[in-house]
Amino acid sequence: MKVAIAGAGAVGRSIARELLRSGHTVMLLERQLDHIDRDSVRDAVWVHADACELQLLEDAGLQDYEVVIAATGDDKANLVHSLLAKTEFGVRRVVARVNDPRNEWLFDEAWGVDVAVSTPRLLASLVEEAVTVGDLVRLMTLRQGQANLVELTLPPDTTLAGKPVRSLRLPRDSALVTILRGGRVIVPQPDDPFEGDDELLFVASAEAEEELRSVLAPIGTAEHTDTAAGLTASQDVEY
Structure with a gap:
């Protein structure tokens, strides 16, 4: 795969090294x-060029690259750069770095961005994921901001313990994609039972995430059994 990276700072160079180790072809565009x-x-391949100058990008052959990563500061x-890559050069996949989380709302398909990566938000999510039990945590936003990868770690004495996957009803446009249990990665089947300390990973649309949060909120310790037993939502999980 041919990947062009705009910005050859510490972030851009690190991404380039990882991609090269995986056997990909990499071009680094740097203005300074x-x-x-x-x-x-x-x-x-190093190119001295402004990533926002159309003619310079054309001279660099950006149209020949399958993936563009906008990684400047x-x-x-x-x-x-994302908009030019998508609209002028027809790049199939555009990934953009978000430096200021306040600007994250701009990084969508209207600007040619397929995937936006906010380092501050990602780090905050990883911290939350490491210390939070029983609450839904967004880990990252997937393609074009249409869906999110979210996580919930079940408490040790969760009311779901022993109940099958099919008993968990999820809202439309959401799915339980895997269960992490110790060192195992489990592809959930309808009859698989939940256990305390399971880490559940879901993919949910932006609209379904809040409903999913409401559905999962009652899943707590044994003292909340009556509340959890009344868990309802719009759609059964299907596998």
Whole structure:
């Protein structure tokens, strides 16, 4: 796969090294000449160019790349580069770095972004995921902001313990995709029982996430059995 990365700072170079290790072809675009360090990523194609200049991108052959990553430290530049990549060069997949979480709402398909990655939000989510039990935590936003990957860790004495997957009713446009149990990754089947400390990973549309949060809120310790027993929602989970 051919991947173009706009921004050859610490983030861009790190991404490039990882992709090169996986056997991909990588081009690094960097506007500031003093930031170009070919020895730091020897196997990448280095291009001195402004990622927001249409002619320079054409000269670099951006149209030949399957994936573009806008990884500069400037959100405005990342948005413009994403839009050019998608609309002018027909790049199939555009991933953009969000530096300021307040700008995250802009990084959507209207600006050519397929996947927006907000490092501050991702780190905060990972911290929440590590310490939160019994609450739904958003881990990341998936393609074009249409769906989110969310997680819930069941308390040790959850009322769901021993109940089959089919007993959990989820809202439309949401699905339980895997159960992490110790070192195991379990693809849930209707008759599989839940256990305390299970980590549940869901994919849900943005609209369904709040309803999913409401559905899962009663799943707590044994003292809340009556509430959890009344769990209802619009759609059964299907596998």
